[in-house]
Amino acid sequence: MPRPSLLSESQVREMLSSVPHWEHVGASLQRTFTFPTFLHAMGFVNAVAIAAEAADHHPDIAIFGWNKVRLTLSTHDRGGLTELDFALASKIDTLQP
Ligand code: H2B
DSSP: OOOOOOOOHHHHHHHHTTSTTOEEETTEEEEEEEOSSHHHHHHHHHHHHHHHHHHTOOOEEEEETTTEEEEEEOBTTTTBOOHHHHHHHHHHHTSOO
C-alpha cells in the first residue's frame, strides 16, 4: 500500500491537537500507558496488534515495568510522521479500558 507524504512541521503541530495524550518525540508520536495488571497490559498490546494489522501500519511497542506499554508511531517508509500515524494514534485511544 503506498504511504502518504510526510507532514510538514506546521501540519504536525495542528494535528497534535487531535491526539492530546500523545507526545511529539523526534520524528514520531509517543504515548505510555499504565495498566493495573500485567494481563491488562498484554490484552492492550494484542488489541493494538489487531488494529495495526488492519491498518497495515505498525507501532514500535515497548513493554516495561510489568504494567507499562510505550508505543512509538512513525511511518518508516517515509522516515517521519504521516496521516497514518495520527489515524492509528486516534484508533489506539479508543482501545483503552
Ligand atoms: N508500519 C509503519 N509504522 N511504517 C511503515 O512505513 C509501514 C508499516 N509500512 N507497516 C508497511 C508495513 C509496509 O512495509 C508494508 C509492505 O505495507
